[in-house]
Amino acid sequence: MPQRTIVVFSGGLDSTTLLYHQRAAGDEVRALSVDYGHRHRAAELAAARAIAADLGVEHRVLDLRSLAGFFGANSLTDATVEVPDGAYSPATMALTVVPNRNMVLLAVALAWASAEGGDAVAFGAHGGAYTPYPDCRPEFAAAMHAAAMACDARPLAVLAPFVAWSKADIVRRAVALGVPLGTTWSCYAGGDIHCGRCGTCLDRRAAFAEAGVPDPTGYVT
Ligand SMILES: [Zn+2]
Numbered sequence: 001m002p003q004r005t006i007v008v009f010s011g012g013l014d015s016t017t018l019l020y021h022q023r024a025a026g027d028e029v030r031a032l033s034v035d036y037g038h039r040h041r042a043a044e045l046a047a048a049r050a051i052a053a054d055l056g057v058e059h060r061v062l063d064l065r066s067l068a069g070f071f072g073a074n075s076l077t078d079a080t081v082e083v084p085d086g087a088y089s090p091a092t093m094a095l096t097v098v099p100n101r102n103m104v105l106l107a108v109a110l111a112w113a114s115a116e117g118g119d120a121v122a123f124g125a126h127g128g129a130y131t132p133y134p135d136c137r138p139e140f141a142a143a144m145h146a147a148a149m150a151c152d153a154r155p156l157a158v159l160a161p162f163v164a165w166s167k168a169d170i171v172r173r174a175v176a177l178g179v180p181l182g183t184t185w186s187c188y189a190g191g192d193i194h195c196g197r198c199g200t201c202l203d204r205r206a207a208f209a210e211a212g213v214p215d216p217t218g219y220v221t
Pocket of ligand 1: 186187188189194195196197198199200201
């Protein structure tokens with residue numbers, strides 16, 4: 001059944017594919033990006049704006065930069081913490097965790113949905129071979145859905161259709177949907193082009209390789 005869905009949308013590979021995926025399902029989609037003072041905000045928000053404009057979907061960017069001071073010593077929102085190079089280990093992944101980020105983003109998306117008669121919000125959490133962030137796990141998505149059912153006079157839904165997918169599965173779906181993969185942004189390092197070395201760049205490269213899809217991304221190394 002068609003529904004009005006707000007997609008939590010960073011302009012990255014996962015959330016861009018999600019935007020196309022919900023649209024292909026017949027949803028009336030809108031996109032919400034959040035500026036939370038993160039290191040890679042300029043490139044990421046530029047990608048999000050370009051993709052949303054190309055699709056012709058309503059896109060809002062919420063300024064939450066004042067929250068950066070509440071997110072502790074992680075490499076995304078604290079300029080004094082370096083973005084770790086190399087594949088993620090539990091220790092390096094911990095340096096890239098913005099605490100409870102997805103609940104913050106979903107809460108704002110649910111407020112927008114509630115205010116404008118929407119039905120659902122969707123976020124691009126995925127599983128697979130890579131260590132998931134705590135707030136990308138199926139139990140988190142299910143708990144947020146339960147909260148959404150009770151947070152408004154009307155029941156709302158939290159959708160996480162990729163929660164059991166690998167990132168390679170998302171690349172394959174993106175190709176099927178015609179997603180402009182070369183425009184999406186993943187790198188956490190804060191440069192003008194993908195660094196090719198941070199854990200997120202390595203995940204991105206591995207996903208294309210595993211999917212057997214040529215990687216259109218320009219990398220520094
Ligand atoms: Zn990178």
